[in-house]
Amino acid sequence: MLRFLIRRLLWAVFLFIAVTLVTYVIFFLAPSNPERIICGGERARTECLEQARKELALDRPIVIQYEKFLERLVIHRDLGKSYITQQSVNSIIKDAAPVTASLVFGGAILWMMIGLSVGILSALRPRSLLDRAAMVFVLIGVSAHPVWIGLIFSYFFGAKLGWTPITGYCDAFNPPQGLGCGGIVDWAWHMVLPWATFAILFAALYVRMVRANVMETMNEDFVRTARAKGAPETTVMRSHILRNALLPVVTMLGMDIGIALGGAIFTEAVYTLPGLGRTAVVAIDQYDLPIVQGVVVFGTLTIITFNLLVDILYAFIDPRIRLS
Amino acid sequence: MSLLEVNNLHTHFRTDDGIVKAVDGVSFTVEKGKTLGIVGESGSGKSVTCLTIMGLNSKRTAITSGEALFKGEDLLKMGSRRLREIRGNDMAMIFQDPMTSLNPVHTIGRQLIEAILLHRDVTKKVAKARAVELLEAVGIPRARRRFDDYPHQFSGGMRQRVMIAMALVNDPDLLIADEPTTALDVTTQAQILKLMKTLQQEFGSAIIMITHDLGVVAETADDVVVMYAAKVVEKAPVAEIFNRPRMPYTWGLLGSLPRLDADVERLVQIPGQPPSLLTPPRGCRFHPRCPYVMSVCRSEEPQLVNVPGIDDHLQACHLDEDTKRREAEKLLEGTLAEAS
Numbered sequence: 001m002l003r004f005l006i007r008r009l010l011w012a013v014f015l016f017i018a019v020t021l022v023t024y025v026i027f028f029l030a031p032s033n034p035e036r037i038i039c040g041g042e043r044a045r046t047e048c049l050e051q052a053r054k055e056l057a058l059d060r061p062i063v064i065q066y067e068k069f070l071e072r073l074v075i076h077r078d079l080g081k082s083y084i085t086q087q088s089v090n091s092i093i094k095d096a097a098p099v100t101a102s103l104v105f106g107g108a109i110l111w112m113m114i115g116l117s118v119g120i121l122s123a124l125r126p127r128s129l130l131d132r133a134a135m136v137f138v139l140i141g142v143s144a145h146p147v148w149i150g151l152i153f154s155y156f157f158g159a160k161l162g163w164t165p166i167t168g169y170c171d172a173f174n175p176p177q178g179l180g181c182g183g184i185v186d187w188a189w190h191m192v193l194p195w196a197t198f199a200i201l202f203a204a205l206y207v208r209m210v211r212a213n214v215m216e217t218m219n220e221d222f223v224r225t226a227r228a229k230g231a232p233e234t235t236v237m238r239s240h241i242l243r244n245a246l247l248p249v250v251t252m253l254g255m256d257i258g259i260a261l262g263g264a265i266f267t268e269a270v271y272t273l274p275g276l277g278r279t280a281v282v283a284i285d286q287y288d289l290p291i292v293q294g295v296v297v298f299g300t301l302t303i304i305t306f307n308l309l310v311d312i313l314y315a316f317i318d319p320r321i322r323l324s
Numbered sequence: 325m326s327l328l329e330v331n332n333l334h335t336h337f338r339t340d341d342g343i344v345k346a347v348d349g350v351s352f353t354v355e356k357g358k359t360l361g362i363v364g365e366s367g368s369g370k371s372v373t374c375l376t377i378m379g380l381n382s383k384r385t386a387i388t389s390g391e392a393l394f395k396g397e398d399l400l401k402m403g404s405r406r407l408r409e410i411r412g413n414d415m416a417m418i419f420q421d422p423m424t425s426l427n428p429v430h431t432i433g434r435q436l437i438e439a440i441l442l443h444r445d446v447t448k449k450v451a452k453a454r455a456v457e458l459l460e461a462v463g464i465p466r467a468r469r470r471f472d473d474y475p476h477q478f479s480g481g482m483r484q485r486v487m488i489a490m491a492l493v494n495d496p497d498l499l500i501a502d503e504p505t506t507a508l509d510v511t512t513q514a515q516i517l518k519l520m521k522t523l524q525q526e527f528g529s530a531i532i533m534i535t536h537d538l539g540v541v542a543e544t545a546d547d548v549v550v551m552y553a554a555k556v557v558e559k560a561p562v563a564e565i566f567n568r569p570r571m572p573y574t575w576g577l578l579g580s581l582p583r584l585d586a587d588v589e590r591l592v593q594i595p596g597q598p599p600s601l602l603t604p605p606r607g608c609r610f611h612p613r614c615p616y617v618m619s620v621c622r623s624e625e626p627q628l629v630n631v632p633g634i635d636d637h638l639q640a641c642h643l644d645e646d647t648k649r650r651e652a653e654k655l656l657e658g659t660l661a662e663a664s
Contacts, residue, residue, distance in 0.1 A: 221424040227380055228419075229439045229490070230412030239438075243429050319429060319474040 001315070008311050012304045019300045020073070024066050027289050034058070037083045037287055079294035084286055089294035092279060097298065099169055100275035103267060104260050106191055107198035112253070114203040119210025120242070126215065134207055141204025146263065150197040150270030157193060165190050167272045198267045202256060209252065213245040220244070247318055254310025258303035325396060327530050328354040328377070328498055333390035333400075335369075335376045344601045346372040348554040349390075351628075354498065359524065359531040361545030361562070363538060363577065365598050369554040370534045371420075374500045376400075378417050379407050394498070413443040416491035420503040422483035426475035432459075432486050433471035439490050458489040461526070462519060481512035488520065492527055499524075500532045505540065517543055538577055542566060550574050553599050553609040556628055560637040567656070570631050570639040570648050573610050575655050608642065616643055616651075 035052035036044055052058075057065050072078045079089035122131040158166035172187035181190075217223065218241055226240045265277030272278070276295050283291035315321050335347040347369045354360045362370045375381050377392045377399055392399040394415060399407065419425045427435060436455035437448060444451070452471070459467035462485040475483055484504060491499055501520065505513035521544060524531055533544050541548055541562065548565045550558040550573065558571040569575055576594035596613040599605050605612055611621040620642050631637040632645060641648070 221419060221421060222427040224380055225419065225425045225487070225490075226427070226438075228378060228411055228417045230408045230410070230442050231438070232408060235442075239430075240427055244427070247429070317429070319431075320476050 004315060005312065008308055012308050015304055016300060020070070020297055021066065023293060023296045023300075024069060025062070027293055034083055034287075034289060073297065079297065080290040082283075082291050083288050089290050092291060093276070093294050093298050096274060096276045096279045096295075098171075099273050100261065100264050100268070100277065102172075102187070102191055103194050103198055103264050103273065103275060104257060106195045107202070107260065107267075108253070108257060110195050111199040111203040111206055114199065115206025115210050115249075116246075118203075119207045120214055120237075122207065122211040123214035123218065131211075134211070138204040138208050141200045141207075144200070146197055146201060146266040147270055149200055150193070150267060153193045153197055154271065164192050167270075169271075169273045169275075194267050194271045194273060197270065198260070198264065201263070202260065205256075206249070206252075210245070210249060213248060214241060217241045217245040247314070250314055250317065251310060254306050254313075257306050261299050261302065326353040326393075327356045327395065328532075329391075329393040330373075330377065331391045331393070333373060333376060333392060334388065335372050335381065336387045337381075338385045338387065339602075342602050343387075345554055345604065346601055347376060348601075348604075350551070350554075350556050352549050352556065352559065354530050354532060355546075356497070357524070357528050357530055358546045359533055359544050361533045361535060361541035361548045362551060363535060363541055363548060364551035365536060367598050367601070368551040369601075370551050371502050373551075374417065374502055374532060374534060378411060378415065378500065379404075380417075409443070412439055412491075412496075413494045414496055415498045415500070416494070416496040417500040417502065418484070418487045418491045418504050421507045422480050422487055423507065425487055426483055428475055431472045431474055432478070433473075436486075436490050436493055439493050443494050454493060455489075458493050459486070461492075461523065462486070462489040463515075464489070481508055481516065484508060484512075484516055485519065488516075488523070492523060492529070495527055496529055498532070499529045500534070502534045503536070504533075506535070506537075513540075520544065550577070553604055554601055555609060555640070556638075557610065557641070558637075558639045559628070560631075560634075560639075564634065564637050568631075568634075568637070568649075569652050569655070570637065571610075571641045572614050572616050572643070572651075575651065576613075578655060608640075616647070618642060 034056060035049045035058065038052045039045065039048035057068055069080075072080065077090075079093065081088055082092065118130075118134050118137075122128075122134045125131055154166045157163045168181075168190055170181040170183070170186040170190045172182070172184050223236060223240050226236045231240070261276070264275060265281060267273070268275040268277040269281065276299065280292055280295040283289075283295070330353070331351050333347055333350045334345070337344045337346055350369070350373055352360065352362075362373065364370050372381070376386070376388055377394075379399065381388070388400055390400065394410065397406075397410075399410070402410075426432065430438075433452065433455060436458065437451045440446065440451040440454055441448070446454075456467050456471060459471065464470055464482060464485055470478075475486070478486065484507075488504075504520070505516050508516060517540060520531065523529075531544070533540065535541060545562045548558075548560060548562050549556055550565070550571065552573050558565070558569070558574050560568075560570075565574065566578070569578060573594070580593055594613055599609055599612065606625075607623050608614070608621040608626050611617045614621065624642070626640040626642050628638050628640040631639055
């Protein structure tokens with residue numbers, strides 16, 4: 001078990017170095033002039049440009065630049081400053097991350113609830129009305145783009161019916177002064193449509209996956225053994241079928257949370273949520289490299305952490321992994 | 325009263341291609357503490373017969389009729405609650421493939437305890453003591469330590485021992501063994517069969533031994549039912565089957581038995597394939613493969629009747645008695661001659 005953990009941790013460190021290196025190199029090889037952006041574009045003064053170059057160490061080789069970047073990141077846990085606003089990237093991310101986290105985790109809870117309940121019911125009654133309806137939902141869910149779904153939702157539920165806010169975000173714990181919106185209720189209220197929009201694709205994928213896994217496991221020999229022992233159907237389902245059928249779902253969930261971080265960009269864009277995705281999109285538009293890089297590094301760290309957690313969790317729930 | 329009395333059992337499955345008649349009018353009895361061997365090729369309906377008795381067929385696709393009286397109660401008509409009380413308690417089953425029959429994510433100890441607690445109102449501690457006792461009885465070395473191991477940490481033979489322990493843990497009156505040795509290597513097979521025989525004496529359970537291996541039958545069974553294409557074609561005490569077989573299909577099975585004592589160059593095989601149970605052949609179902617086929621075999625189905633003069637030997641064949649006696653003797657002489 002300890003060796004397993006150490007192996008996983010080393011792998012995580014390696015992954016982190018690899019990803020930061022690649023993003024660093026890509027952004028600094030891109031044809032951009034960071035010093036010019038800092039000094040205000042075409043009409044920048046020469047002194048300003050020179051000073052900026054020195055500050056960014058652009059006159060040094062790229063290896064040194066990367067080393068400085070890593071040093072700043074690892075030792076000072078500092079992601080640098082925005083070229084445009086000179087705001088610290090750390091604080092930008094600190095503001096944006098909770099928004100994305102609300103969206104992704106709320107969405108994940110929603111999609112797991114739908115995926116598990118509908119998937120299991122579908123598997124229990126294949127070809128029933130519910131199963132067929134679920135399969136139609138799956139088809140729509142995987143085919144429709146979140147931007148389109150988002151627009152439809154905010155048009156109908158927000159604009160036409162007036163049930164929910166159309167766009168925007170409310171902070172649950174530290175609302176900014178004078179916005180007239182804040183607290184848990186307002187937060188959840190504003191997140192209802194984004195959650196639904198965000199969860200549809202994954203809910204559809206999970207309904208299909210849970211259904212297939214449960215149906216496959218139902219035909220396993222050990223399920224027949226459990227019935228032969230005289231176990232009631234609820235026990236058979238809980239302790240024998242689900243326990244096995246949901247193992248792969250745990251792995252998938254860990255990986256999908258990572259993928260979902262990327263997918264959050266669309267939902268954030270539609271509902272103008274000030275999350276990481278939107279921050280990154282705006283920053284790319286303005287060539288504000290430190291912000292883009294900050295988002296990538298933060299995202300990478302999050303995904304690596306999640307995968308690590310899932311690996312460890314998986315080792316605990318699947319005895320075959322723990323020992324091999 | 326017999327322990328189990330199966331009368332005119334039919335199990336049909338709805339499939340996309342039509343109705344598959346997997347079991348078509350099967351009757352037999354199992355006496356207390358005795359062993360009944362059910363023999364036949366793959367797809368002859370032996371396993372389905374027993375799964376039907378246990379109520380383990382898919383309810384969605386299986387259509388069942390007839391009766392299966394277990395201590396006088398009809399298993400096929402009782403409610404699912406009562407059936408669950410009997411399953412794993414009075415009547416237990418072990419399966420063909422020990423590699424897949426245990427739940428991979430639970431320890432074997434937990435699975436054994438589950439079997440006890442489903443039927444007995446005892447504490448976990450008592451259940452554990454009983455489970456360890458059974459693991460020792462089936463010959464798992466260091467049973468107490470291996471209690472918390474997972475199925476993948478055991479070999480196939482050991483897993484089958486665990487399955488047997490789990491089946492016997494509630495001291496059942498009837499143990500159904502569905503090809504319990506087929507997936508095991510030959511040495512392990514012999515060990516498992518020996519173990520089952522010993523345990524049968526100890527626990528006094530009756531056993532239904534499903535197999536395609538007449539060697540297993542010879543070693544374990546008191547009575548034998550030969551099944552072909554969803555029907556019983558011959559039924560007799562074990563000595564009768566081996567000394568006076570009365571049905572060409574049984575001859576085929578006996579002829580294909582490998583013998584250590586005879587220098588035979590090739591095993592005799594039954595030509596052809598078992599028939600489709602979607603559209604079984606008219607008349608005698610064995611006629612397309614039978615070397616003694618007559619015109620009556622193609623049109624008329626032979627009934628399962630007594631061999632004249634021997635009232636516990638039943639057979640379903642149109643051949644006249646003289647031919648049958650002659651052919652059976654020839655078969656026996658042949659094997660005896662080869663042996664000498």
